[in-house]
Amino acid sequence: MAKKDLTTDAAKDREKWLARFQVRLAMQPGVDRAVVLQAVKEVTAHCADTGEEPRAAFGDPDAYAVQAAARLVPADRAARERRQGAAVDRLGSVLKKGREITGL
Numbered sequence: 001m002a003k004k005d006l007t008t009d010a011a012k013d014r015e016k017w018l019a020r021f022q023v024r025l026a027m028q029p030g031v032d033r034a035v036v037l038q039a040v041k042e043v044t045a046h047c048a049d050t051g052e053e054p055r056a057a058f059g060d061p062d063a064y065a066v067q068a069a070a071r072l073v074p075a076d077r078a079a080r081e082r083r084q085g086a087a088v089d090r091l092g093s094v095l096k097k098g099r100e101i102t103g104l
Helices: 002-026 033-050 054-058 061-072 075-102
Strands: none
Touching (some): 002 033, 002 061, 033 054, 033 061, 054 061
8 A cells, every 4th residue: 555655646746746847837938838738748758758757857847947948939939028028017017106106
């Protein structure tokens, strides 16, 4: 029974690692659904081929998400999305200040 518990724990850890990796990857500039699917496919294929767990093979899911995005997203698309995100942030800041000034 102890072996089954270890297997279950490993499966849970794998699922948690993959879930966190997907969320962090999706948050990177320029990442779309296709990039997330490709990265997850690469991770699961590697783990199936080698028998390694994702954490052992790729380390921290947050750090690997940044690396995967840098590798899979064209630099111009990531830069464009970062600029758009910055513009939205600036607009939000201006609107917030406007509400503070008007008391809304």
